[in-house]
Amino acid sequence: MLKRLFALTLLGGLILASCSANDGADDPLVVYSGRSEELVQPLIDDFTEDTGIDVEVRYAGSTELAATLIEEGERTEADIFFAQDPASLGSVADMLSVLPSDVLGLVDERFADDEGRWVGTSGRVRTFVYNTGTDLPLPNTIDDVIDPIWAGQVGVAPTNGSFLAFVSAMILERGEEATLAWLEGLAANDPVDYPKNSPIVAAADSGEIEGGLVNHYYLLRLRAEGEGDDSENWFIPAGDVGALVMPAGVAILSGTNLPAEAREFVEFLLTPEAQTYFANETFEFPLIEGVDPVEGLPPLSEINAPDINLSALADVLGVAARLVAEAGLV
Amino acid sequence: MVTGPLVVSPGTKTTTRRQRRPGGRGWWAAAGIVLLPVLIPPISLVWQVVTRGTGTPVPLDRLWELFVATVALTVAVTITALSLGTATAWLTSRTDVPGRRVWMILAALPLVMPSYVAALTIIGATGPTGLISNWLGFDIPTPYGFVGAWLALSVFLAPMAHLIVTPGLRLIDPATEDAATGLGASQRRVFFTVTLPQLRPALVSAGLMVGLYTISDFGAVSLLRYDTFTRAIFTLYEGQIDRQPAAALSLILMVLALGILLVERRTRSRASYHTSRVRRIRKMLSLKKAGRIGALAFLGTLTTLSIVIPVSVLIFWLARGLGAGQELGTVWEETIRSVGVSIGAATLAAFAAFPIAMITTRRKGKMSDAADTAVWATYALPHITVGVAVVGFALAWARPLYQGLGLLLVTYVVMFLAQTMSSTQDSLRRASPDLEDASRGLGRGPLTTLRRVTIPLATPGLLAGAALVFLSVMKELPATLLLRPNGFETLAIRIWSTTGEGFYTRASVASLALLAVSIVPLLALMFRDLRD
Numbered sequence: 001m002l003k004r005l006f007a008l009t010l011l012g013g014l015i016l017a018s019c020s021a022n023d024g025a026d027d028p029l030v031v032y033s034g035r036s037e038e039l040v041q042p043l044i045d046d047f048t049e050d051t052g053i054d055v056e057v058r059y060a061g062s063t064e065l066a067a068t069l070i071e072e073g074e075r076t077e078a079d080i081f082f083a084q085d086p087a088s089l090g091s092v093a094d095m096l097s098v099l100p101s102d103v104l105g106l107v108d109e110r111f112a113d114d115e116g117r118w119v120g121t122s123g124r125v126r127t128f129v130y131n132t133g134t135d136l137p138l139p140n141t142i143d144d145v146i147d148p149i150w151a152g153q154v155g156v157a158p159t160n161g162s163f164l165a166f167v168s169a170m171i172l173e174r175g176e177e178a179t180l181a182w183l184e185g186l187a188a189n190d191p192v193d194y195p196k197n198s199p200i201v202a203a204a205d206s207g208e209i210e211g212g213l214v215n216h217y218y219l220l221r222l223r224a225e226g227e228g229d230d231s232e233n234w235f236i237p238a239g240d241v242g243a244l245v246m247p248a249g250v251a252i253l254s255g256t257n258l259p260a261e262a263r264e265f266v267e268f269l270l271t272p273e274a275q276t277y278f279a280n281e282t283f284e285f286p287l288i289e290g291v292d293p294v295e296g297l298p299p300l301s302e303i304n305a306p307d308i309n310l311s312a313l314a315d316v317l318g319v320a321a322r323l324v325a326e327a328g329l330v
Numbered sequence: 331m332v333t334g335p336l337v338v339s340p341g342t343k344t345t346t347r348r349q350r351r352p353g354g355r356g357w358w359a360a361a362g363i364v365l366l367p368v369l370i371p372p373i374s375l376v377w378q379v380v381t382r383g384t385g386t387p388v389p390l391d392r393l394w395e396l397f398v399a400t401v402a403l404t405v406a407v408t409i410t411a412l413s414l415g416t417a418t419a420w421l422t423s424r425t426d427v428p429g430r431r432v433w434m435i436l437a438a439l440p441l442v443m444p445s446y447v448a449a450l451t452i453i454g455a456t457g458p459t460g461l462i463s464n465w466l467g468f469d470i471p472t473p474y475g476f477v478g479a480w481l482a483l484s485v486f487l488a489p490m491a492h493l494i495v496t497p498g499l500r501l502i503d504p505a506t507e508d509a510a511t512g513l514g515a516s517q518r519r520v521f522f523t524v525t526l527p528q529l530r531p532a533l534v535s536a537g538l539m540v541g542l543y544t545i546s547d548f549g550a551v552s553l554l555r556y557d558t559f560t561r562a563i564f565t566l567y568e569g570q571i572d573r574q575p576a577a578a579l580s581l582i583l584m585v586l587a588l589g590i591l592l593v594e595r596r597t598r599s600r601a602s603y604h605t606s607r608v609r610r611i612r613k614m615l616s617l618k619k620a621g622r623i624g625a626l627a628f629l630g631t632l633t634t635l636s637i638v639i640p641v642s643v644l645i646f647w648l649a650r651g652l653g654a655g656q657e658l659g660t661v662w663e664e665t666i667r668s669v670g671v672s673i674g675a676a677t678l679a680a681f682a683a684f685p686i687a688m689i690t691t692r693r694k695g696k697m698s699d700a701a702d703t704a705v706w707a708t709y710a711l712p713h714i715t716v717g718v719a720v721v722g723f724a725l726a727w728a729r730p731l732y733q734g735l736g737l738l739l740v741t742y743v744v745m746f747l748a749q750t751m752s753s754t755q756d757s758l759r760r761a762s763p764d765l766e767d768a769s770r771g772l773g774r775g776p777l778t779t780l781r782r783v784t785i786p787l788a789t790p791g792l793l794a795g796a797a798l799v800f801l802s803v804m805k806e807l808p809a810t811l812l813l814r815p816n817g818f819e820t821l822a823i824r825i826w827s828t829t830g831e832g833f834y835t836r837a838s839v840a841s842l843a844l845l846a847v848s849i850v851p852l853l854a855l856m857f858r859d860l861r862d
Binding site: 030036037038039056057058059060061063064066067068070071072075077088091159160161164193194195196197198199201202203205206207208218221222223224225226227314317318321322325330 | 459
């Protein structure tokens with residue numbers, strides 16, 4: 001009796017589980033997405049609707065997916081890698097195929113791989129989010145952030161991918177030694193560490209901290225949830241990594257058996273339709289001509305971003321993680 | 331079904347003998363089949379570190395810091411959660427506290443809450459603009475660091491102790507306590523000298539379950555900022571392409587878990603208590619007025635912390651987001667998938683646990699102790715480590731299984747087998763092997779004895795363990811992320827992806843759905859306790 005009950009529930013469970021697994025059409029386009037389902041699934045649904053191409057998405061962290069791709073090697077089923085940052089894309093660069101030049105030509109060359117293996121799809125800008133009630137003078141350079149006046153008041157997410165990418169960029173800009181010095185300065189300033197960006201923004205908004213180093217769109221996201229009136233984004237004006245523009249990007253795996261569909265997918269992400277979606281729904285900066293960022297954000301050209309070769313970011317990502325640990329931030 | 335008259339000497343304390351019973355080979359063969367997948371994560375981990383090295387090694391002083399922090403948290407949480415859980419179990423099953431059965435459920439309910447959701451709601455409730463701070467009109471600081479992690483894990487793991495201790499209390503023969511009372515012992519003395527020693531097996535398994543869970547927890551320690559081994563391991567996996575440093579750290583953590591198991595082995599009482607299934611009416615302890623107020627205050631505070639506040643925060647986020655024009659987003663498919671894999675894994679875990687529980691209780695020896703240790707050691711590994719180890723194994727040796735549902739289910743079973751194994755062991759230990767001997771002595775064959783005696787005896791433990799596995803799988807995130815088929819989103823994954831980007835409204839919907847669905851097996855799990 002009991003055994004039968006067990007067998008029945010097991011069977012039921014398996015059927016239930018397998019029915020709901022996404023195994024519809026044969027050979028869909030497989031996308032490994034380091035970008036969150038909440039952010040990009042509606043867009044991918046639009047793509048399927050427009051082109052009739054079925055897409056199967058695997059969502060996880062960008063770095064984790066890069067590690068997974070490396071581990072899977074040539075046997076990977078992925079056709080597309082859609083990542084949050086150039087470092088993840090760059091670390092699997094030798095598994096990627098070169099994109100057609102007309103696709104690459106759609107965006108400013110600083111937002112694409114210098115060998116054309118990935119292309120930026122939307123811009124995310126590093127920013128200093130601050131509580132509008134603060135009496136402290138806003139930082140003019142990234143070095144002002146480690147000034148003792150900010151001691152114990154700055155939120156950081158030292159383990160988060162976006163912070164590591166920011167540190168990687170600093171290494172490219174200033175070299176290892178100076179970056180370590182900056183990180184040690186930050187550590188000495190008793191920063192408040194958070195696991196991710198969104199709690200930093202919430203904390204700055206609530207006044208738990210005076211400011212924090214984050215990406216720009218988290219505040220806009222918080223506002224969409226009905227909070228965020230007591231904080232603002234401050235784009236550090238000195239032209240250093242404090243206002244780094246870090247594109248999310250997309251690449252085609254060289255082992256894909258659906259090259260035409262994969263190309264269509266990449267092209268789709270750079271259409272005005274998709275770029276408008278990024279602007280208005282994920283609050284990122286569109287990267288093609290003729291699409292404006294969401295109201296309240298300055299045009300990308302007004303942000304004094306540093307000139308950094310993002311293609312080299314992956315090479316120093318490991319160094320960045322080491323320096324962050326050496327400085328005692330994790 | 332076994333009936334009363336078969337039973338020999340209720341409540342006798344006997345010392346476990348090393349016994350050789352006929353028919354052991356079948357159990358060993360079955361246990362071996364189960365143990366193979368259990369050993370995959372640890373072996374694959376050792377293999378990875380041995381063949382690929384440790385990458386950039388973690389400095390020694392940092393290792394020492396992590397070690398101290400992890401041990402401190404584990405000890406503190408285990409003691410606190412066991413005390414809280416034993417208190418709630420005793421109050422709700424032994425006293426006439428008003429609303430006893432309701433409290434019994436409420437004390438178990440927080441178990442459905444994933445630790446990352448719990449931590450998130452704690453942060454949402456406290457701090458300068460936290461929900462509770464706002465209600466009270468003054469600022470309750472968010473308990474970051476050791477205090478936060480300790481409180482959160484204690485409060486949310488106490489239900490695990492409650493769930494294990496409650497049946498433990500029920501199974502204690504009232505005759506022993508009555509005898510002590512009859513001899514003039516005070517209530518307090520009866521509790522500490524008669525009840526508590528008999529609870530020892532239940533407390534030991536609850537302690538292991540809570541302690542080793544604490545070691546492997548990521549959600550609470552990461553959000554509440556307390557640096558443990560598991561947090562460091564997660565950080566390495568998430569931030570670095572190179573997986574070797576994290577693998578090396580996981581290996582050290584596994585050694586730590588083995589150390590704990592060794593200590594537990596050394597201190598574990600050799601005694602076991604067999605109880606008859608004769609139902610005796612147990613008198614509920616009548617609380618005096620002060621005791622009743624104290625009990626209600628205690629249960630009320632615990633429930634407020636563990637249920638009222640977190641659920642209020644979730645509902646607040648939901649309302650706030652809806653007010654700001656956020657869309658709800660449906661989670662039907664995710665719910666169905668979560669329930670599906672949870673049922674599948676729970677059922678498989680029950681089947682898998684039975685042979686292991688048999689060899690570890692009925693055929694004790696060095697080999698069965700090793701099997702027991704292996705199951706617990708895998709339970710103590712951070713889920714992300716298990717996930718990465720299984721990915722490595724599948725890519726190297728079992729490519730067709732990679733990212734398949736079957737492998738995901740097996741991984742769940744391996745991760746949570748300790749839960750079904752230990753509850754089944756408890757059930758089997760409580761029933762004297764004499765019952766099986768008697769059945770054989772009366773001329774029944776081994777299969778009939780198994781079907782008519784052993785399985786019915788083990789059933790409560792199997793079911794309780796299966797329900798625990800169900801709840802654990804519902805909450806599981808890191809291994810699911812790595813191993814699920816493409817596009818297979820569960821509720822836990824939904825919560826992860828929504829909270830990561832600050833979609834609080836949708837995160838609340840998914841969290842509330844997860845809580846709602848999990849209540850069903852929890853109630854089923856408590857059915858026996860509630861009936862008494």
